[in-house]
Amino acid sequence: MNSTSNWTLTNVPDLTGKTIIVTGGNSGLGFHAVEAFASKNAQVIMASRNAQKAEQAKLQLLQLIPHAKIDVMKLDLTDLKSVKSFTVEFKQKYSQLHVLLNNAGIMMVPYSKTKDGLEMQLGTNHLGHFALTAQLMDIIKATPKSRIVNVSSMAHKAGVMDFSNLQYENGGYSPFKSYARSKLANLLFTYQLDSYLKVNNIDCIAVAAHPGVSDTHLFDHIAPKWVQSLLRPLMQLFIQPADMGALPEIRAAVDPQAQGADYYGPDGFNEMKGYPIKVQSNQLSHHKETSFELWKASEALTGVSY
Ligand SMILES: NC(=O)c1ccc[n+]([C@@H]2O[C@H](COP(=O)([O-])OP(=O)(O)OC[C@H]3O[C@@H](n4cnc5c(N)ncnc54)[C@H](OP(=O)(O)O)[C@@H]3O)[C@@H](O)[C@H]2O)c1
Incomplete structure (x- = not known):
């Protein structure tokens, strides 16, 4: 730890020889995570849906860190076919995966469906990552001391799992309820995954993190730019810069002290901002039957099993 005992980027160890995937690495928290890992010599895969945006982000990072090893992959x-192609291509290029950082996400979008007909927020934030993780499990097994990190949110506390209406197929959709459900799913998945890794003697841990409230592109669609700039002075009281918001997921990914099923978040008031420490998720996120039922439902919906 540094002299103030706050965990900062100075605590990130040397990552030479490590291969790390960051989903949504071209923007917001993911961008700063890629920056942190690349600056400590990791081979980082910036897994992005938009190649143009990702190449721009990579150029920006190369200006800051000329020695950065960043590989943009689509x-x-x-789109579960895209998830599958990504994993096939990744395994052709790399033989180990030390950290899978499941960071990408969307928030509070109107009701819509993914290419595979899954509800958009659960589909992107949880089911896409569930399928990605499963299809990388063989390479994870082949990598000693590997780690999977899922990015949740304080919004998980408002999440409710209803397996008879998991994707709001019977109505009742609200952008916030669906987001909260997807972020609760991130934690239920993390804890069930960590048990799976332990039961199967896989030398890997599953860890979760949340960024408090951080200034990223996640909120862009919620209010027009001019409203956002009017609100900005007020928002600064509650919101932290994206580089600070990225610290909990960076810590979850690389802190040698982290253990399976740990959850990192900011240490400030209501976990809204601050330096990363271990925090607690709510009781429901630890409910074993619920996490098992979600695991089974996720296997059925994605057609992917562990
Ligand atoms: N910011 C906060 O206050 C906050 C609070 C709690 C939790 N979180 C969580 O933090 C994570 C990162 O979000 P952020 O705040 O950094 O927002 P962001 O700046 O909007 O970044 C989100 C990233 O996810 C990518 N993404 C979205 N849909 C995708 C898809 N279908 N396939 C692949 N990538 C996709 C985005 O790609 P594009 O650039 O192409 O859009 C972008 O790279 C999310 O899981 C979010 O739920 C954020």
Whole structure:
């Protein structure tokens, strides 16, 4: 730890020889995570749905870190064929995967469906990552001391799982309820995954993180730019810069002290901002039957099994 004992980028160890995937690595928290890992010599795969945006982000990072090893690869979590192609291509190029950082996400979008007919927020935030992780499990097994990190949110506390209406197929959709459900799913998945890894003696841990409230592109579609700039002075009181918001997921990915099923978030008031520490998720996120039922439902919906 540094002199103030706050966990910062100075605590990130040397990552020479490590291969790390960051989903949604071209923007927001993911961008800063790629920056942190690349600056410590990791081979980083920026897994992005938009190649043009990702190449621009890579150029920006290369200006900051000329020695950065960043490989842009196409991944669209709303398309299970794209998830499959990504994993096939990744395994052709790389023989180990030390960290899979499942960071990409969308928030509070109007009701719509993925290419595979899954509800968009659950499909992107949870089911796409569930399928991605399963299809990388063989390479994860082949990598000693590997790690899977899922990015949740304080919104998980408002999440409710209803397996008879998991994708709001019977109505009742609200952008916030669906987002909260998807972020609860991230935690239920993390804890069930960590048990799966332990039961199967796989030398890997599953860890979760949340960024508090961070200034990224996640909110762009919620209010027009001019409203956002009017609200900005007020928002600064509650919101932290994206590089600070990325610290919990970076810590979850690389802190040698992290253990399976740990959850990292900011240490400030209501976990909204601050330096990353271990935090607690709610009781429902630890409910074993619910996480098992979600696992089974996710296997059925994605057609992918562990
Ligand atoms: N910011 C916050 O306050 C906050 C709070 C709680 C949790 N989170 C979580 O933090 C994570 C990162 O979000 P952020 O705040 O950094 O937002 P962001 O700046 O909007 O970044 C989200 C990233 O996810 C990517 N993405 C979205 N849909 C995708 C898809 N179908 N396939 C592949 N990539 C996709 C985006 O790609 P494009 O660039 O192409 O859009 C972007 O790279 C999310 O899981 C979010 O739920 C954020």
